């Protein structure tokens with residue numbers, strides 16, 4: 001059976017360098033696999049659980065698609081669409097909800113966390129978020145879901161919903177596998193990029209700004225206070241060396257940096273300069289392509305229409321079977 005690789009992205013805003021390295025570059029790699037169908041969509045319904053401004057949602061969506069395309073997603077190789085263009089997804093979520101015990105939803109960690117933070121803003125939509133996500137996944141019969149750690153319980157829930165449904169009605173759904181391959185990209189403070197407000201690198205930022213950010217805020221080995229102090233790049237320099245490891249292409253260059261750090265033969269300033277050069281090699285080509293898309297909203301809409309049509313025809317087939325199994329006949 002050929003693979004269907006699927007992932008959704010909430011339209012919460014522009015990408016940062018962590019998303020770019022951790023997720024988008026993988027999406028681009030997957031689309032080169034000849035025997036895989038890649039489906040990437042903007043989960044705009046899911047975005048409504050937290051984002052309430054319609055204008056912001058509309059513009060985020062278009063700008064994000066531009067980011068993805070400039071990063072290398074190719075509408076000829078991947079199906080790119082928005083969730084809300086496919087009403088059958090919402091319909092499928094409704095059918096799936098009949099099989100979902102509420103107490104399991106109450107235990108999802110991301111949900112519990114949001115309830116803890118804002119106990120008086122817990123909507124039904126937030127509680128049923130994972131059911132909608134299950135519909136995203138099961139509708140196109142996805143086989144492989146690349147996910148970040150926080151999404152694992154949601155995909156688990158999709159798997160058990162599919163199993164429950166199949167036990168009752170036969171092999172209707174494909175049970176999706178997870179691919180927990182999202183690399184954790186360290187931010188300026190060494191924690192996962194994007195987790196705190198102040199540790200991200202904007203992918204659209206000019207290189208001199210990115211350089212300054214690393215110089216000022218990139219936390220280096222705290223025990224290396226002077227140039228003569230020996231560094232421990234592997235364990236004590238997540239913010240700078242952690243990114244070097246991810247992007248400095250040449251294995252040799254990387255080892256040279258680590259060795260020089262351990263022998264105190266390179267200054268942190270120099271090391272950061274090399275890092276910013278490596279970042280530039282990745283981001284400058286991206287930024288050039290991204291600029292070309294600035295006033296190409298119509299082109300983006302075309303891609304989404306095209307992708308929406310293709311995705312809808314795939315998903316509608318599954319939903320027609322589900323309807324039939326559940327005894328629903330459409331009279332309109």
Ligand code: TRP
Pocket residue numbers: 006007008009010043046132133136137145147151154
């Ligand atoms: N919940 C995911 C997130 O916040 C986004 C998402 C929605 C998704 N539907 C999906 C991811 C289906 C994978 C598959 O990141």
Ligand code: SF4
Pocket residue numbers: 220221224231232233237240241261262266267268269271272
């Ligand atoms: Fe980190 Fe580089 Fe300084 Fe070593 S030289 S502590 S790897 S910034």
